[in-house]
Amino acid sequence: MEDTVILSGNPNVGKSTIFNALTGLKQHTGNWSGKTVLTAEGVYSYKGKTYHITDLPGIYSLSGTSPDEKTASEVIRSGKYDCLIIAADATNPERNLDLVLQIREISSRAVLCLNLCDEAEKRGINVDCEMLSRELDIPVVKTSARSGQGMDELKEAVYKIINERLCEEDQRELNDIFGTDDKGIKRLDEYIELSRNISKKCLCSSDSQIGTIRTDKVITSKKYGIPLMLVLLMLIFFITITGANIPSEFLAELFGKLRSVMNNAAGSAHMPEFLRGILIDGVYTTLTDVVSVMLPPMAIFFPLFALLEDSGYLPRIAFMADPLFRGAGTDGKNALTLMMGFGCNACGVTGCRIMNCPKKRNLAMITNSFVPCNGRFPLLIAIISAFFVTSIYHPFRSLISAVILTLSIILSIAVSIAVSGFINNKILKNKYEPFIMELPPYRRPQFVKTVIRSVFDKTLHILFRSIITAAPAGAIIWLLSNIRYGDMSLASYLVSFLEPLGKIMGLDGKIISGFLLGFPANEIVLPLILMLYGDGGTSAGNIDLTSLHDVLISNGWTIKTAVCMIIFTLMHFPCSTTVLTIYKETKSLKWTAAGFILPTLCGVIICSAVNLLMSLFI
Amino acid sequence: MKGNTTCTLSELPLGEEAVITGMPKDEYLCSKLVQYGITNKVRIKKVYCAPLSDPCAYLYRGTLISLRNSDAEKIIVSCHKKRNRHN
Numbered sequence: 001m002e003d004t005v006i007l008s009g010n011p012n013v014g015k016s017t018i019f020n021a022l023t024g025l026k027q028h029t030g031n032w033s034g035k036t037v038l039t040a041e042g043v044y045s046y047k048g049k050t051y052h053i054t055d056l057p058g059i060y061s062l063s064g065t066s067p068d069e070k071t072a073s074e075v076i077r078s079g080k081y082d083c084l085i086i087a088a089d090a091t092n093p094e095r096n097l098d099l100v101l102q103i104r105e106i107s108s109r110a111v112l113c114l115n116l117c118d119e120a121e122k123r124g125i126n127v128d129c130e131m132l133s134r135e136l137d138i139p140v141v142k143t144s145a146r147s148g149q150g151m152d153e154l155k156e157a158v159y160k161i162i163n164e165r166l167c168e169e170d171q172r173e174l175n176d177i178f179g180t181d182d183k184g185i186k187r188l189d190e191y192i193e194l195s196r197n198i199s200k201k202c203l204c205s206s207d208s209q210i211g212t213i214r215t216d217k218v219i220t221s222k223k224y225g226i227p228l229m230l231v232l233l234m235l236i237f238f239i240t241i242t243g244a245n246i247p248s249e250f251l252a253e254l255f256g257k258l259r260s261v262m263n264n265a266a267g268s269a270h271m272p273e274f275l276r277g278i279l280i281d282g283v284y285t286t287l288t289d290v291v292s293v294m295l296p297p298m299a300i301f302f303p304l305f306a307l308l309e310d311s312g313y314l315p316r317i318a319f320m321a322d323p324l325f326r327g328a329g330t331d332g333k334n335a336l337t338l339m340m341g342f343g344c345n346a347c348g349v350t351g352c353r354i355m356n357c358p359k360k361r362n363l364a365m366i367t368n369s370f371v372p373c374n375g376r377f378p379l380l381i382a383i384i385s386a387f388f389v390t391s392i393y394h395p396f397r398s399l400i401s402a403v404i405l406t407l408s409i410i411l412s413i414a415v416s417i418a419v420s421g422f423i424n425n426k427i428l429k430n431k432y433e434p435f436i437m438e439l440p441p442y443r444r445p446q447f448v449k450t451v452i453r454s455v456f457d458k459t460l461h462i463l464f465r466s467i468i469t470a471a472p473a474g475a476i477i478w479l480l481s482n483i484r485y486g487d488m489s490l491a492s493y494l495v496s497f498l499e500p501l502g503k504i505m506g507l508d509g510k511i512i513s514g515f516l517l518g519f520p521a522n523e524i525v526l527p528l529i530l531m532l533y534g535d536g537g538t539s540a541g542n543i544d545l546t547s548l549h550d551v552l553i554s555n556g557w558t559i560k561t562a563v564c565m566i567i568f569t570l571m572h573f574p575c576s577t578t579v580l581t582i583y584k585e586t587k588s589l590k591w592t593a594a595g596f597i598l599p600t601l602c603g604v605i606i607c608s609a610v611n612l613l614m615s616l617f618i
Numbered sequence: 619m620k621g622n623t624t625c626t627l628s629e630l631p632l633g634e635e636a637v638i639t640g641m642p643k644d645e646y647l648c649s650k651l652v653q654y655g656i657t658n659k660v661r662i663k664k665v666y667c668a669p670l671s672d673p674c675a676y677l678y679r680g681t682l683i684s685l686r687n688s689d690a691e692k693i694i695v696s697c698h699k700k701r702n703r704h705n
Binding site: 061098192193212213315332 | 646647649650651652653654655657659660665666668669670671672673675677679680681682683684685686688689
């Protein structure tokens with residue numbers, strides 16, 4: 001029989017790191033509150049026994065109200081475990097003790113794991129473990145999970161609790177202890193008093209936050225705070241976009257060569273044309289298009305973002321950006337979910353779990369797809385550089401496209417906030433919600449581990465999800481453009497059906513069809529549109545920017561088309577992966593529908609208005 | 619102690635430390651704060667503010683926390699009276 005071990009503790013004390021050190025599993029760790037949003041489970045063995053360990057979301061007390069906090073405290077209160085590891089931050093034990101004392105009152109099958117001891121020592125904080133253990137009447141183990149220090153001692157302590165003190169049954173009447181009524185708060189008061197006294201006895205420290213505060217006084221100052229943030233964000237986008245070009249071209253070329261090899265093989269094997277077409281021109285081409293444009297930027301963006309996350313800078317962004325989001329009924333953390341949305345809207349939607357309040361969370365989820373993800377960036381950049389800057393003298397080109405791109409990004413953020421505010425204030429009429437957020441100490445990021453994990457966790461995960469949607473989409477698109485009814489392909493029917501709507505919006509039927517058929521992944525929208533312009537059964541393949549410009553012009557594009565195209569790229573239904581993710585996160589068809597309809601509606605209205613205005617004046 | 623004065627937490631001057639003497643009447647906000655370990659008798663210091671002067675960062679019990687001024691003004695604190703130049 002496996003023994004079950006539960007890992008709990010305050011947010012941001014390194015629970016995930018302890019979990020990884022115990023199990024060898026690769027769960028991504030981040031330096032901020034609320035990283036473990038689902039419970040993670042793993043297994044480790046010690047002295048010939050196997051232990052099943054569950055990592056709970058971080059909580060400050062057992063009376064929390066958000067879904068994650070409830071899950072965690074329910075598990076702790078249930079008593080269905082053999083041992084409980086309470087992780088605490090050795091650099092700030094006093095406040096961590098509130099939770100320890102509360103848990104201690106329910107269960108004595110617990111061990112206190114004082115993590116981040118290396119950090120505490122560096123800052124001159126010393127905890128008297130023996131004294132603390134006597135005060136709390138549970139074993140106390142010092143660890144630094146990052147370097148693996150103290151992990152054997154921790155396993156030993158768990159082993160001892162399970163095997164030597166098994167007979168103790170310890171369940172108190174819990175409702176007495178934690179109501180959310182006045183009484184509950186009073187009890188918490190007492191815990192706070194108690195933890196102060198205990199930490200006075202066991203702790204010798206100086207002010208542990210001096211370094212962090214000193215850093216913050218520069219990083220979040222009036223003078224440098226906002227410029228620094230903008231420069232950092234632009235740097236990340238710049239590295240992502242320019243850095244992705246080279247591997248992207250390499251992959252496209254590689255896949256192109258493979259394609260001709262496959263075509264030759266199919267020819268010599270006398271494969272039926274229909275089968276060859278649907279497999280190679282349909283599935284393979286769409287799939288490789290998606291991989292070659294999507295993989296490189298993600299493999300660069302996510303590690304960079306993870307490094308920022310690890311260092312503790314992200315909560316500072318939320319801190320500085322909070323006033324922007326307040327009127328919209330959300331808070332500074334919304335800035336972070338939007339940033340994640342720049343990487344991938346599905347990730348941004350999942351990331352909304354960091355918002356503790358369900359009302360804010362839903363708002364942030366349905367407005368996330370207003371910001372362009374990595375799949376839409378190449379589309380924006382291609383349109384901007386092909387259309388607005390081909391006629392301009394070379395050195396200014398990239399500067400001007402950068403300016404237009406920045407304007408588009410600012411527009412997308414503004415619309416996202418405005419829509420969220422409109423829904424919050426005019427439709428839902430939500431009450432004001434306070435915003436309290438811990439600012440964790442800065443930590444040096446674990447460079448290699450972070451980079452490797454973010455590639456494996458996020459990048460490959462999303463890549464896999466988009467591959468499973470792109471492959472069938474490729475087949476469908478090929479069928480639509482190759483099955484003929486009368487003398488027109490099915491795709492042409494779709495195009496002519498959408499032509500009037502497209503014209504109202506300053507676009508055309510083929511562009512709208514491209515977006516519709518590109519529902520599985522925004523990466524394939526431009527190849528699809530080009531394919532429809534070519535009216536052939538195959539994707540247009542590698543097209544450089546100058547020839548892109550010519551193709552678009554010859555299909556009747558004007559500056560108006562390009563502007564409307566940029567707007568519609570920013571504001572239309574999110575991709576299938578994102579829609580699915582919204583549903584999974586909200587478990588509500590209503591919110592999912594809102595997440596689908598809102599951006600589409602905005603896109604149609606704004607495009608039509610811009611089209612009308614531009615037709616009047618130009 | 620002589621010369622103690624009460625004010626709201628949001629009015630507390632930058633760099634000053636005070637003791638919480640009155641928690642918000644708003645039960646919801648109050649319970650949120652308590653979960654973070656902020657209650658009566660806790661010593662709290664305003665350490666820095668965001669570029670737009672709101673929210674501000676406070677240090678209490680070794681932890682840094684961000685509070686909006688509109689939430690902080692519902693918390694009453696008692697601090698030493700110092701140079702009261704303005705009035």
